Amino acid sequence: MKDQIKEIIEGEDVALFMKGTPQFVMCGNSQRALDALRRAGAPVTAVDILPDPQIRQELSALSGWPTIPQVFVRGELIGGADIVDELEASGELQRKLEEKLGQDYRNGEVRTVALAG
Amino acid sequence: MDARTRVEELLRGAFPGDELSVEDRTGGGDHFQVSVASPRFDGLSLVEQHRLVYDALADPLADGTIHELRIKTKGAA
Numbered sequence: 001m002k003d004q005i006k007e008i009i010e011g012e013d014v015a016l017f018m019k020g021t022p023q024f025v026m027c028g029n030s031q032r033a034l035d036a037l038r039r040a041g042a043p044v045t046a047v048d049i050l051p052d053p054q055i056r057q058e059l060s061a062l063s064g065w066p067t068i069p070q071v072f073v074r075g076e077l078i079g080g081a082d083i084v085d086e087l088e089a090s091g092e093l094q095r096k097l098e099e100k101l102g103q104d105y106r107n108g109e110v111r112t113v114a115l116a117g
Numbered sequence: 118m119d120a121r122t123r124v125e126e127l128l129r130g131a132f133p134g135d136e137l138s139v140e141d142r143t144g145g146g147d148h149f150q151v152s153v154a155s156p157r158f159d160g161l162s163l164v165e166q167h168r169l170v171y172d173a174l175a176d177p178l179a180d181g182t183i184h185e186l187r188i189k190t191k192g193a194a
Contacts, residue, residue, distance in 0.1 A: 029185065066171050066178045067186060082188050083163045 002058045004115050005047075009062070010075040012045040013101050017059055017070045022046050022110045029081035033069040034110075036081075036088040041106030042097055047113050055115055074100045120146040120182050124174060128153060131173030147184035156193035166190040 008015050014037060020026030022034055022044070037044050049055045049068055060066055063077050071078045073096060078084060087093035097105050118126075125139040128151060135155040142148040151170065158166045167188050177183045 029187075064168070066175075077164055079164050079167060080188075083167060086163065 001052075001054055001115065002062070005055065005058050005062060008045065008047060008113060009072045012072070013074060013105070014042045014044050014097070015072040016044050016046045017049050017055075017068060018046055019048070019050050019068055021048050021112050023112075026050060027068070029067075030069045032081040033071055033084045036084045036093065037071065038108065038110070040088055040093050040097060041108045042093075043101075043105065043107050044110045045113055046110060047115060052115065073097065076100070120177065121149065124149055124151065124177060124183070127173050127177070128170070131169070132157065142185075142187070147182065149183060149185070150187040150189070152189040152191075154191040154193060158190050158192040159194045160192075163190070166192075 016033060016037060018025065018030035018034065020030060025031045025034060034044070049059065056068060059070065063070055065077060065080065067080050069081055071084050078096065084093060087096065121139055121141045128137050128139065132153055132155045135153060137151065137153040140150040142150050153170060157169060167190060170188050170190065171178065174183060174186065178186070
């Protein structure tokens, strides 16, 4: 499980660990993070942490971040909903995505990865 | 002590003399909006700033007192 989470954090352009899925969001803060990433046109790989409590435990142990959602860009923790919101509003998020993913990062694709225990 | 007061006291302990506020967003004592303005945040990234707040509130986060936490941080500069 830990290795799977690590692989997603390090391997995906933008990883969003959230409660629920983009199609059925189960928490207002996960929705805020997803919305901010969508507005920025980010390619998002979403992981639902709800199916297994171990996902959240391992994730927080890895990131040292106690709350959900958590957003990573190419392995770097960007923050939770408050930070992503703030960065999107200031244009900082878009700059960060361009810096890490290149000028033409905007494909707005959202996909979901399910973690198996 | 109610949960809001506990959160506020922990923050005052971690950020003595700094401007801070704690709002119970739902009145249920588990959804909080905290704002902290501190010179300790100067020069830190938002992730690092929020980590300092999480550190101060590690206990109520771990024991489930805080169900949801919204954080707004600001440096003094």
